[in-house]
Amino acid sequence: MAIAIALGAFGAHALKPVLTATASGVYETAVLYLLLHALALSALPFRASSARFLLLGMLFFSGSLLLLSTRAFHGLELRWLGPITPIGGLCLMAGWVLHAYHLFISKSAK
Numbered sequence: 001m002a003i004a005i006a007l008g009a010f011g012a013h014a015l016k017p018v019l020t021a022t023a024s025g026v027y028e029t030a031v032l033y034l035l036l037h038a039l040a041l042s043a044l045p046f047r048a049s050s051a052r053f054l055l056l057g058m059l060f061f062s063g064s065l066l067l068l069s070t071r072a073f074h075g076l077e078l079r080w081l082g083p084i085t086p087i088g089g090l091c092l093m094a095g096w097v098l099h100a101y102h103l104f105i106s107k108s109a110k
Contacts, residue, residue: 060088
């Protein structure tokens with residue numbers, strides 16, 4: 001959560017004059033998803049399998065969006081990261097589906 005907060009502050013202050021409105025929106029989405037999932041991981045009793053998917057999703061989804069949205073700042077051409085973002089989204093969804101399975105379905109099967 002500390003990383004998400006630091007990235008949010010960095011985006012609001014250091015990156016504000018550099019990013020376009022679109023890039024700023026993408027950056028904010030990445031930070032929001034990172035913050036929400038970090039909060040969920042610290043507050044909810046996740047099993048290892050679902051936590052792994054959430055961590056991978058946070059890295060791939062938020063990480064790729066952060067890097068892609070800040071191209072004007074770092075100057076790197078990272079277009080190859082574009083396909084990584086939806087893989088991260090799928091990992092986030094898989095983590096939540098596994099979490100729901102462990103909470104509801106596996107208990108009712110016993």
